[in-house]
Amino acid sequence: MSSLVGPDEDDPRRPDGSAKPPVPDHVQDAIRTLIEWAGDDPHREGLVDTPARVARAWKEYCLGYTEDPATHLSRVFEEVGGYDEIVVLKDIPFQSHCEHHMAPIIGKAAIAYLPTDHVVGISKLARVLHGFARRLQIQERLTAEVAQCIWDNLHPRGVAVVIEASHACMTARGVRTPGVGMVTSRVMGTFRSDSKSREEVLRLMGY
Numbered sequence: 422m423s424s425l426v427g428p429d430e431d432d433p434r435r436p437d438g439s440a441k442p443p444v445p446d447h448v449q450d451a452i453r454t455l456i457e458w459a460g461d462d463p464h465r466e467g468l469v470d471t472p473a474r475v476a477r478a479w480k481e482y483c484l485g486y487t488e489d490p491a492t493h494l495s496r497v498f499e500e501v502g503g504y505d506e507i508v509v510l511k512d513i514p515f516q517s518h519c520e521h522h523m524a525p526i527i528g529k530a531a532i533a534y535l536p537t538d539h540v541v542g543i544s545k546l547a548r549v550l551h552g553f554a555r556r557l558q559i560q561e562r563l564t565a566e567v568a569q570c571i572w573d574n575l576h577p578r579g580v581a582v583v584i585e586a587s588h589a590c591m592t593a594r595g596v597r598t599p600g601v602g603m604v605t606s607r608v609m610g611t612f613r614s615d616s617k618s619r620e621e622v623l624r625l626m627g628y
């Protein structure tokens with residue numbers, strides 16, 4: 422059988438030699454119960470190792486629970502050369518899971534802020550997004566949490582977050598409407614109080 426499955430599938434060691442994290446029996450049993458509930462036989466050959474794989478995959482989907490996304494914003498740069506305009510990061514792809522069905526949410530985010538006297542490394546904004554996305558979520562809360570985290574930790578004059586995503590619980594089940602996207606936004610500070618700067622930031626974000 423080893424010729425049919427890749428080394429990662431078959432070998433309890435990872436490519437770097439470290440052991441895969443063990444999965445407790447009760448967790449594997451829960452996934453076997455779900456397979457049975459779905460109508461299949463969890464003991465047939467193709468499904469024998471599935472419970473452990475699914476369990477490890479869920480740890481990975483939910484890695485956000487092991488981190489505080491605010492830590493990504495702790496290192497700031499104060500030499501900004503007098504830059505006091507909007508900073509925008511667009512089209513940041515992300516994956517999350519909806520807390521109602523544990524189904525994938527797949528989408529992209531745009532994050533903007535108006536700095537005071539310091540900026541943050543641009544990749545850190547994406548890390549904040551992923552820190553909150555890798556949890557069981559609803560899109561509205563994800564949007565709000567990303568904006569609030571930037572607001573509280575970077576102390577900018579304004580923050581705007583727009584998230585566009587499709588929800589597998591809508592596209593693959595229920596009303597089955599592939600292609601439908603949901604858009605959520607949160608604007609804070611000057612982007613909220615001043616309609617001109619809100620228009621400007623949304624235009625820069627592509628909305």
Ligand SMILES: [Zn+2]
Nearest residue numbers: 519521522590
């Ligand atoms: Zn859902």
